[in-house]
Amino acid sequence: MEWSVNRESDKPIYQQIFEYIEEKIAYGEFPPGSRLPSERKMAEQLNVNRMTIVHVYDELQASGLVERKKGSGTRVSTHKWGILPKGVTNWRKYIEGGSFLPTYPLIKRIRDEAKVMKDGYNMAGGELSTDLFPASFLQASFNQHAFPSNLGYVHPQGHLEFRETLASYVKEYHDINVTSSSILITSGAQQALYLITQCLLNPGDAVAIEAPSYSYSLPLFQSAGLRIFALPVDAEGINPDDIVTLYRKHQIRMIFLNPTFQSPTGGVMTEPRRERVLEIAAELGIPIVEDDPVSLLSFDGKTHYPLKSIDKSGNVLYVGSLSKVIASSLRVGWIMGPESVINRLADARQQIDFGLSIFPQLIANQFIQSPEYPKHLAFLKQELLERRNEMVLALNEYLGDKVEFSVPKGGLFCWCKIKQKVDDQKLVEEAIKNKILFMPGSVYGSPNGYVRFTYARLQREAIKEAVLKFAKVLDKV
């Protein structure tokens, strides 16, 4: 709810709120029979005293606009779900249908909190802090070029010029050989994974993902009706032999890997394991989906080349994005793989959204070719390295005897095992009370007692404070 009370108005606050709700009822935005937020919640959302809302709801009831019943809250009159009168759609029945599962409650809880929290410490979401976005660089390189005069539908696989640039880009940065016709531009890596799970797999299919992994937190695997099996991750990545075991037992049809600076563990799969994984997958004829969002953010000067760069069998679908190296709101990602697969995904994608807007493609195309881009990358790595150092210092100082962790050599995340026994849900709630956000390991498929901290979102000074605050929260639970 983004409307807010105008405190400078002559109109009393309760009157403003009354009219706001009345209007939403009249517009059909709160349809007959729907439930209004509780008084407490509405008061919080609108940042007013609870008694004001009690007053408003009383007035709404008096005017016949809502009905109130003990235990079932305040509802828009005069209709109730279940015994719905004629004249209105039972929207709840529609909302509960469809094939999409809702976002996991704990993740939704943290995301919702992140939206409203003021003066808090966000170590949860995997994105960069505002000052790390190259907004002025982007604008400068964009303004140098005229908009193309043809703004008609772009090619189903994405803007051709940009795909050609990307082919050179992945050659230069990742040693991947690909031509423009084997690239599909997507709305970030999220859409890439959505298309792959929806178009290349069938409900009931078995797939393997790393445990823990970011993939585990995505309801899209479940929404697609897939059965998920775990490839446990250790300090060297997954164990290639586990693929064989899963294949024999469950006939897994696809493997999802994030080999470099993995989310959430921050780990890097070793080279011998990479080679072995490719060998095994090729031998079994199982495709690998390689998610590679942050491999450019290496702190020790070492380059980690993707599986795709050493795959000669065409078994790897390579998924990348600019979300973590430029900006998440750009929404530019890609899939690279066999032409026949790319064509199929591009055709399905036309049905979903008719392709990505040309503008983010133009902006990305100009920026990644500009001399500013390598400068930006160097700046970004240096900043993240300093923040990581700050976090490592703070973890050692305030939590040295309470957590175990490896120092991440790149990426955005630090993964900690809490030595004491702890309930993830309680830890999250206590942390929220203290204005700290982090991601609990359980949403990534870990047992309770692991946490993923992002150092990319907080300034250096704030990282120290946040870890200290977290230490106090941990003492409490």
Add this chain to the structure above:
Amino acid sequence: MEWSVNRESDKPIYQQIFEYIEEKIAYGEFPPGSRLPSERKMAEQLNVNRMTIVHVYDELQASGLVERKKGSGTRVSTHKWGILPKGVTNWRKYIEGGSFLPTYPLIKRIRDEAKVMKDGYNMAGGELSTDLFPASFLQASFNQHAFPSNLGYVHPQGHLEFRETLASYVKEYHDINVTSSSILITSGAQQALYLITQCLLNPGDAVAIEAPSYSYSLPLFQSAGLRIFALPVDAEGINPDDIVTLYRKHQIRMIFLNPTFQSPTGGVMTEPRRERVLEIAAELGIPIVEDDPVSLLSFDGKTHYPLKSIDKSGNVLYVGSLSKVIASSLRVGWIMGPESVINRLADARQQIDFGLSIFPQLIANQFIQSPEYPKHLAFLKQELLERRNEMVLALNEYLGDKVEFSVPKGGLFCWCKIKQKVDDQKLVEEAIKNKILFMPGSVYGSPNGYVRFTYARLQREAIKEAVLKFAKVLDKV
């Protein structure tokens, strides 16, 4: 295939093509066992003599890279689909899976032709010609504003400022009352329809669409497993009583309507029918999805207000977009409806693509508020009116005794009934031979013998030529 032969190179053409294919095989873009295009097709795609390709394929076979068999074409060696050896993914099995139906062959045929056709007459696709896009206006209003410094993920429903602008926009142009929290920004109307069919309906549900209608041409209804029933359209739109009949017979759960300048017929539903449709839908509790892409493009000064503007029960989900009034490659559309529905769709949408890029939203936000926007609309309407007049003149002159049509009072399309008996498929193929593209009525659910012409894509002079050419094609079949 976008690679092309370099005719200025010293390297022989067949050698260039050989290396191109060799590279694609090496990269895994043509995986082992996959079939290469036929010699004829490859020659066409690369715009070379067929004998050159015969030579290349001979060389590829000699080098062991491909295998050729009578009747089954040329395949990358040494593996075949079906009896696939170890070491490679059987991609075909994956491509044929998933829940997405491919685009209808006839539509794909026309779209593919549109991509490669040079000096032809495109009266098929529903988009504007290059000169009608306000590229310089867009750029000017965009460059006046600094990029926002925060380029992190935007709100799941879309950029707040843009949603607020849109709320005023639909009030001003369509007399629709809505607040920003009841708006979801989508990637065009296509994504709006995708989200609604995927998230609010279940496989097996019955829905009603206009006959003929653009919706009929969308495989997304079938992909979602919906059963589709017809609401025949006459000169006044659909007949409201048909809704009751369909409801009794099939328990239809949703109605899809395009009341103003409908695609493909160009017709407008009359006001009494609009009121009656709303009454009936409300009485039966069936939601209406109102698709309204072109109602602003009225030629006779008359404003046609959407169903949504007179709906007080919250039964209408209103779908709009800027594709036909600004540019299709902007990819900006929206759904407006009850907050609970919008929240559900926004949550599902996060799983699909994590939201629309902020840049098209910023560009649209700035342009539709600028004084240039009404000027652009006026220019666009005038241009389209002149092109419509040109088409009507040409139809009367060259096809007066062979087709029947109503003069469209707005929008992009002219819908013609051919008096003689004709096979749509044959007509399309003969037209393609003569470099003319149009949409046959059968893809919209009409019987054979109807055609949809777009006058938005051709310059005035070209319209006359195109209709004359079409008349000649019609004579032939």
